[in-house]
Amino acid sequence: MDTIFxxxxxxxxxxxxxxxxxxxxxxxxxxxxxxxxxxxxxxxLRRLRASDGSRLDEALILTFxxxxxxxxxxxxxxxxxxxxxxVSAILDELARLPDxxxxxxxxxxxxxxxxxxxxxxxxxxxxxxxxxxTEAQRRQALRVLSGDLGKRAETWRQDLIRASALLEATIDFxxxxxxxxxxxxxxxxxxxxxxxxxxxxxxxxxAERIRSGFEVAIVGAPxxxxxxxxxxxxxxxxxITSEYAGTTRDVIEVRMDLGxxxxxxxDTAGLRETEDAVETIGIDRAxxxxxxxxxxxxxxxxxxxxxxxxRPDDLVLIAKADLLPNxxxxxxxxxxxxxxxxxxxxxxxxxxxxxNAGLATRLRHKHAMERGLASLNQALxxxxxxxxxxDIAAEELRSAIRALDSLVGRIxxxxxxxxxxxxxxxxx
Numbered sequence: 001m002d003t004i005f006x007x008x009x010x011x012x013x014x015x016x017x018x019x020x021x022x023x024x025x026x027x028x029x030x031x032x033x034x035x036x037x038x039x040x041x042x043x044x045l046r047r048l049r050a051s052d053g054s055r056l057d058e059a060l061i062l063t064f065x066x067x068x069x070x071x072x073x074x075x076x077x078x079x080x081x082x083x084x085x086x087v088s089a090i091l092d093e094l095a096r097l098p099d100x101x102x103x104x105x106x107x108x109x110x111x112x113x114x115x116x117x118x119x120x121x122x123x124x125x126x127x128x129x130x131x132x133x134t135e136a137q138r139r140q141a142l143r144v145l146s147g148d149l150g151k152r153a154e155t156w157r158q159d160l161i162r163a164s165a166l167l168e169a170t171i172d173f174x175x176x177x178x179x180x181x182x183x184x185x186x187x188x189x190x191x192x193x194x195x196x197x198x199x200x201x202x203x204x205x206x207a208e209r210i211r212s213g214f215e216v217a218i219v220g221a222p223x224x225x226x227x228x229x230x231x232x233x234x235x236x237x238x239x240i241t242s243e244y245a246g247t248t249r250d251v252i253e254v255r256m257d258l259g260x261x262x263x264x265x266x267d268t269a270g271l272r273e274t275e276d277a278v279e280t281i282g283i284d285r286a287x288x289x290x291x292x293x294x295x296x297x298x299x300x301x302x303x304x305x306x307x308x309x310x311r312p313d314d315l316v317l318i319a320k321a322d323l324l325p326n327x328x329x330x331x332x333x334x335x336x337x338x339x340x341x342x343x344x345x346x347x348x349x350x351x352x353x354x355x356n357a358g359l360a361t362r363l364r365h366k367h368a369m370e371r372g373l374a375s376l377n378q379a380l381x382x383x384x385x386x387x388x389x390x391d392i393a394a395e396e397l398r399s400a401i402r403a404l405d406s407l408v409g410r411i412x413x414x415x416x417x418x419x420x421x422x423x424x425x426x427x428x
Contacts, residue, residue: 001073001111003029004103005094007087014082019090022108025099026074030061032097033078033090040065048080050093057086071108072115113409119150120409124362128211135260136354140210140361149359150408152200156193156372157404160397163189167383167394187383190397194376197369203358204366209294211361213255213262214350217290220299221307224319229299229333230254230267233343251289259347261354266293295349297342302327315345365407372403 003023009016021029027037032051038044038061048056059080069075080086094100109126112118118126125144132138143149166182218226234254252267266289290296290308298306299319306316321330321337331338360366379396382389 003100004107005029005091005100006103006108007091008077008108009082013084017080017082017087019078019080019087019094020108021076021078021094021100022069022071022073022103022111023100024074026076027063029094029097029100030063030076030078033093034061038063041068043079048078048090048093050089051096056089056093057081070117071111072117073111119147121149121153121360121365121407122147123409124364125149128361134257134262136210137262139260140207140357143359144361149365152196152359153404153407156196157401159189159193160376160401160404164394164397164401167390167397170390183383186393187380190376190380190383193400194373194380197373197376200358200360201366201369201373203356204360204363204369206353207357207359207361208363210261210354210357213264214295214353215264215266215289215293216295216297216346217266217268217293218297218299219268219290219306219308220319221301221304224299224301225331225333226299227252227267227333229297229331229339230265232333232336232339233265251285258343259351261347261350263346263350266290294353295346297346299331313349315342315349317342360407368403368407371406372400375400375403 001023003021003025005019005021007017008020009018031037033048033056034046035049036046038046040063043060043062045058046061047058050056057080059078062077062079064070064075064077066072066074078090080090091102095102109118109123113120113123122145125141125146129138129141129145132141163186166186170182218229220226230252234256254265254267256263256265268285268290287308296311296314298308298310298314298316300306300316301320302318302324310316317329317331317338318324318327319330320332320334321327322332322335324330329338331342333339360369375396379393379400382393382396
């Protein structure tokens with residue numbers, strides 16, 4: 001396997017930059033630049049020199065022996081000064097060394113997977129941790145990166161392997177009298193895994209929302225104050241406001257952090273009947289986004305009714321509360337009346353949903369578990385039939401095991417791997 005290198009810290013000028021090498025000749029490569037191989041896992045200060053003897057930089061060197069690094073290979077980290085020129089000079093010198101090459105995106109993490117340092121779900125957790133913008137995203141990504149999902153999948157897998165082995169024993173010894181009826185134990189094991197899978201599947205949509213962000217739509221009639229409220233919530237002029245109805249023609253999005261949860265606020269076109277073709281398109285989009293949103297803030301003027309079907313969790317507020325002193329459930333983006341209470345209500349509702357999030361965070365996880373669940377349902381339907389259906393039930397159990405294997409990357413899923421690692425940066 002080649003030895004690879006890349007800048008692992010962010011591009012651009014910085015106080016310190018980190019360059020990583022990984023592979024069978026990583027130690028030999030650093031010795032060419034530093035004169036020797038510093039002691040493992042100890043930060044050592046070294047002068048780095050080019051092949052012509054000129055000084056490149058003075059840097060801290062960290063070395064990790066095979067089996068004790070992120071990738072599982074010999075690994076070296078160069079902590080150098082973070083100027084663009086310094087980093088470029090060191091990378092150019094590394095590129096001149098034999099048996100070294102620049103890493104592809106995500107190649108360090110891919111090697112960690114191939115060397116058994118991470119399972120596939122942990123790789124996805126690492127990607128989510130790198131992309132995390134809020135506290136809830138950070139906590140969720142760390143749970144996945146820690147391997148909790150893989151450990152849970154392994155527990156399910158062992159139960160199904162036991163159940164499959166019991167069934168196959170009845171097949172192998174079909175001509176002999178098996179002293180124990182294995183049906184009850186197989187049923188108990190398969191049922192336990194089925195219930196656990198169903199529970200985990202139910203939490204995927206919420207976990208995926210924590211990862212990608214909840215959507216909160218502000219809806220209502222034209223000129224009811226939606227854009228003004230969006231601007232008040234965002235703390236800036238994100239949307240154009242005007243006294244003329246129909247100013248907002250498209251959906252305007254503002255990303256926010258509410259209580260550690262990622263939230264995208266949507267300002268939608270005013271809901272009304274119109275002959276304006278462009279405004280009609282905006283209204284259609286508004287209705288579609290409002291229908292798909294996780295939560296809706298419905299603004300109505302005093303004495304009016306909403307022009308859409310209300311859901312049980314809709315937050316219905318009286319608009320332009322600055323003109324209606326002391327009105328209950330009033331809000332005004334212009335003066336800020338009721339805005340703080342609205343933020344608290346949105347946060348409370350979304351936190352309640354987030355509490356139901358499972359460990360599985362992606363549709364890929366959900367689909368793998370659904371395949372496993374379908375196979376378990378088939379197996380459990382066949383088990384009461386006795387020996388006549390034991391071989392088919394055993395095959396369904398093996399199908400469920402393969403589905404769980406795909407969850408953590410134990411089987412060949414090259415197309416999935418290519419998609420996942422393409423999202424990583426070069427130094428990861």
